Amino acid sequence: MRYSTYQSIYEPVNSEAVKTNIGNLQKSFTQLKMPTWILKLSLVAFIIIVGCSTVLTVFAGNENDLLPGGKIAVSEGDTLWSISVDYKPESMDTRVYIEAIKQVNQLQSTTIQAGQVLVLPQISQ
Numbered sequence: 001m002r003y004s005t006y007q008s009i010y011e012p013v014n015s016e017a018v019k020t021n022i023g024n025l026q027k028s029f030t031q032l033k034m035p036t037w038i039l040k041l042s043l044v045a046f047i048i049i050v051g052c053s054t055v056l057t058v059f060a061g062n063e064n065d066l067l068p069g070g071k072i073a074v075s076e077g078d079t080l081w082s083i084s085v086d087y088k089p090e091s092m093d094t095r096v097y098i099e100a101i102k103q104v105n106q107l108q109s110t111t112i113q114a115g116q117v118l119v120l121p122q123i124s125q
Helices: 015-030 036-058 080-087 094-104
Strands: 066-073 117-123
Touching (some): 080 094, 080 117
Antiparallel strands (some): 066 117
């Protein structure tokens, strides 16, 4: 058995070479001569832009298109798919209507229980 431990398989790391590479990297950053306030300002601007775009994305939903419609009681064996097929507009994809039902009823998953009352969304045209 040539190798008996994990450590004996690999050659030892030359720590002096690693330190030299780190030192060279630090020197290249200091040669940029960029004031730190510019870096800080850029970082703050980036964070603000990303934060604003996230907030706008969250509020960009089409909540105005979903109007509360009728209510139904879930029967034994009903699924969101079967309910959507029965109640969705003809031109709408079943998956889209399922997501609308989940949104109107604030459901986290597609699991529903018998006896549960669901509000059916009306899609404004």
